Structure formats: structure tokens, C-alpha cells
Amino acid sequence: MSEINRRIVLASRPHGEPTPAHFRLEKAAVPVPRDGEVLLRNRYLSLDPYMRGRMSAAKSYAKPVEINEVMVGGTVAEVVASHRPDFSVGDTVVTSYGGWQDFAVSDGSDLRRIDPAAAPVSTALGVLGMPGMTAYTGLLNIGAPKPGETVVVAAATGPVGSLVGQIAKLKGARAVGIAGGADKCRHLTEELGFDAAVDHRTGDLPAALAAACPDGIDVYFENVGGAVFDAVLPLLNDFARIPVCGLVANYNMTELPPGPDKTPALMRAVLSRRLLFRGFIVWDFRDQLQDFLTDVSGWLREGRIHYREDVVEGLESAPEAFIGLLKGRNFGKLVVKL
């Protein structure tokens, strides 16, 4: 193959907000698959907040990306060469390890074949992929909303938040979304069927959220932290459940915020209101993949849930798009079309 593999590597570790200088676009030879491997041509690259964590050296649930290593990322790809009986040239697959690059080699263990006739293939990175499954498993296993309860989620037009709210509705709960800007808020109530939307950019978030949640909050799906969490905490009802899925507001934090230390107030709320906080990542529930795909595909086909994508063109656009994602600039699931 005479083509080259364009790839974006981590050039240096950011301290605080990443900038384009933390990434480097390189050209390399297309990798050659060995026995038992396949060669993938990436078609769509997913950009997700968790990638900020991989840019740091701090210990977490996954190991960091090393300097000069290709940035990690899920992709939808086409099999362009195969030394495996279970994958054929032309197959469309999704993988968590395609990376920010044109081509990738895989031993097949990370690949799931998808049917391009069933849904647009990019949805395998969003509503029918990792973000969708994050919403589904975190909400249903930890949040466990009951009919009539109030479910609150921030980053609510994103791929996780939008599905959290829509599944909450399907389960008979009241869905309140927090988003930045009037367009996003309108999308929540008019397109996605949320009961209320709160714009975190206007005025007094605690008062606006309280007004949107007259019966308090029973499930808060935590994916942002920061000021939203501070507004949520006083509204949590007895026995509220808080699946902790992400903390985007903290990802660029370089030091702890100034005092006082509010930890004792948080713990007092946990005790006196009998709150449940539980951190999770989607793969903690990997045995529920088939249930997720069956349920959400069905809801999509029946028109009971909707999704929105924010598609950016070209690998070279990935760093800027990712930086914008951390600031909430995207509107819908952010994917890069390669």
C-alpha cells in the first residue's frame, strides 16, 4: 500500500487546558498486519471527554497515553486487509482503540462488527456506542429512576446526557437537563422531550435549577462536577442516587479550589439524606452490551429516542474540536469524519 498513515500523537502533557501545541500531526507508514491481525482504515473518530484524563500522567482507571504515542480514541473503521478468519475485507467495525489516525492494526479482540444497513455507522460511536451504553448502564444500574422521580443531567445535549434524559422519560421519570445556551435548551425540551431545561450560562444556576425541580432531585447523573454539582447538592432528596460518570469541569483543574473545604458538608449530606454516590465506567457493565444494543436500537427504530451528531471534517481538525468539547462548544455527539 503506497498510502501514508496520518496520526496525531501527544506532543506534551498539558497543565490545565490543552492547546493545539500539545498535539502533533505526523505522517508514518501504513502499519502492516501480521498473522492473526487485520488492517483498519478509520472512517469516524470519536472525541470524548475521558481523553483529557489520558493526556495526564496521573493514575486512573486506564493507563495514560505516552508522549509521542498516538492519541487514544474509538473509531468506526473498515477492514482493508485481514489475516483473520472472523473478519473480511469490507467489514465495518467499531473499536475503542482505533486512535487519532487513518489506519490501525488490530488482533480482533477489540472489534465489534456493525451493520451499515441498520443505522448510520457513526452512531456506533454515540447513541449506539460507548456514550450511549454509559448513559444506559449508569442510569439503570445506579440511578434506577422510578416513575414520578426527578432525574437531572448536565451536558444534556451531549451523547451521554441526551440519552440519560430520554431513558429517564421512558422509565416514567421527569427529566431535567442542564446545557449551555438557549439553542441547546430548546433542543432538550422541543426535540428530546425533556420536561425542563436550565441554561447554566444565564444568571443564577442554583435558583434556576431549584425552580426546574420543584420536588427535588432523586437521580443526578454526574458528568460535569463543579458549579453544577454545587447547585444540585442542596436539592438532592433523601435516598437520591448519584452515578458518577465524569467530571468535565475538573479535568483541566491544576490545583484544588480555594477553601473552605466543603468535604464535611458533602459527607453530612450523604449521611443525613442517605445519598448513594457510585463511580463507574462503562466497561464495568460490559456484560450488558447486548441488552443495551437491543433496547436502544429498538427505541431508535420506534422513534422513541433521538440523537444529534456534531460532525467535524478531517483528522487535522481533531485537536481544536477536542479542545472545544471540553468547553462545551460542540452540540451533539462530536465525531471526526476521516
Next chain:
Amino acid sequence: MSEINRRIVLASRPHGEPTPAHFRLEKAAVPVPRDGEVLLRNRYLSLDPYMRGRMSAAKSYAKPVEINEVMVGGTVAEVVASHRPDFSVGDTVVTSYGGWQDFAVSDGSDLRRIDPAAAPVSTALGVLGMPGMTAYTGLLNIGAPKPGETVVVAAATGPVGSLVGQIAKLKGARAVGIAGGADKCRHLTEELGFDAAVDHRTGDLPAALAAACPDGIDVYFENVGGAVFDAVLPLLNDFARIPVCGLVANYNMTELPPGPDKTPALMRAVLSRRLLFRGFIVWDFRDQLQDFLTDVSGWLREGRIHYREDVVEGLESAPEAFIGLLKGRNFGKLVVKL
């Protein structure tokens, strides 16, 4: 009845640590039971950390004691007059609402008859009562220790902590207790069978706890908060469970501690290590009362668990004893013999 009812009322609300001046010993007429009521003569009064919460006006899971109202407290009592068919004069009962006083009237709904031949009646306030059930339900429902896991509990010679550690051992886990002073630590390992004891009064608690938990911590039964929690947090393993039962170190806190605000660090740990925090009070599990009594009575009879009481004489001693309880001065379950 010509006797009088001595009772201790809340004289004023403490700001910070309670002192004897916040209590007042009064003499009143013995209450007269009406139709459907019984008159109780209290024999043992339980003193427990939760009472500090009831002395404050702040909203919590139970309403505060009002000024000039009798201090709330569980008692073991004798029925001395009965206008109910289900209780007879001479019955021994336990109630959560006997109060800091010689006599109380009850409509029977809060009473449970106990058999003085089965165990010393004071145990109905400790190992076979509310503290014991707190340990049993919190550890088994939320902590859910598995064989080989490490369970850590502070205030470990108290009625809750001592049972948490001993049940952890019965379930095949490793039990590490934190207590104040060499005598208490010796009691933990030599009498109660804990695998290790850490004295929070000597030197470097984080280092001592780390040394006692070479495989990290899988269950931390939280009943103190403060410096112990700070030492525990870095040692929590992935998927650790933290039943939040009490926060004695915070109960006298008058303002939040100085910064930085460590909440983001706590939430980051919840997310990246997939921790579970869940607050509870014993009555959230009231349907498990019979299981608790059956199991723990059995373990006691078989000599598989042990308990220790710290008995103080006379109602007038209750305020000082309670103030000492909040400082860890008691050694074992604190009860007042009336």
C-alpha cells in the same frame, strides 16, 4: 405513685462542643398512662453519638429535640403500669424513645419485649440493639465484604465498630480497627480478634494505617470522618464500598475547615476508583431486625463475638458521660444505669 420523675432536658443548643450547661436536671411528676398506654421505669439509658445531632436545630433525618424537652435516648425499661393487653407489669422492654429520665409513657408502638434470661438486658442497647443492628445492616448491605478483603472501621472498640470488625472476620475478611490508646488497641487484637489495630493518637496515622492495610482497603465503615477519613481515602481500592454511618469528628464542627476545597479530589477518587458511598441509618433496614437478632444472638451464644460495656451510674452522670463519648473517653458501649 408518690415518686418523682427526674429528667434531663435540653437547656440550650450548643455551638460546638456541648458542656454540662446545655443540659438541665429537672424534677417532675411521674406521668400517668392513659388508656392504651403503659408506664415505663427506665433501667438503662443508652448514650450514642447521634444525640449530638438532635441537640442542633439543623435539618436531618430526625427532628431536633426542642429546648426544655427531655433529651431523646433509647432505654431498657420495666413496665410498671399497663393499660394495654399486650404488655404486663414486670415486662422488660427496649425502646428508642425512653429518654433521659426515670419514667416514660408509651403507646406500645415503640416497645420490643426482651427476655432477661437470654442475655443481660443492657445488651438490648448495644450489641443486640440499635448499635449492633447499625453495624450488621450497614456492613452486610452496603459494605458486603468478601473473603480476603480488608475492612477498616474507626471508633473500633465502640458498640458499632467492634461488631463491624467481628462480623467482617466471620465473613472471612481481614479486620483493621482504629482506636485511641494502647489499651483499646490491645483489646481489638487480643479480645475481639481484629487482625490489626491502629492507634490514632500516636504519630503518623496515614503511615500507620497504610502499614496495617498492605492490600489497601475494600470496605471502610465510616463513623468518624475527619483525619481518619483523610488517611483512608488514598488507600481505598477500586470498587471499595463506604457505608456512611456517622461522622463523630464533625458533630461539634462550627464552621467548615479551611481550604483548599478537597471535594474535587474526593469526587475524582469516586470516579477513577469506582467507589461507592452510601449513607444510611439503621431504621432504613428495619425489616432486617429479626435476621439481625437471630444471627447476632447466635454468634454471641457460640462465643464467636464479644462485647464490652462502659456502665456509668445514675441519671445525673449522663451529661458528662455523653460529652466524654464525643471525645472517645468511653471504652465500650456507654450506658447509664438508672
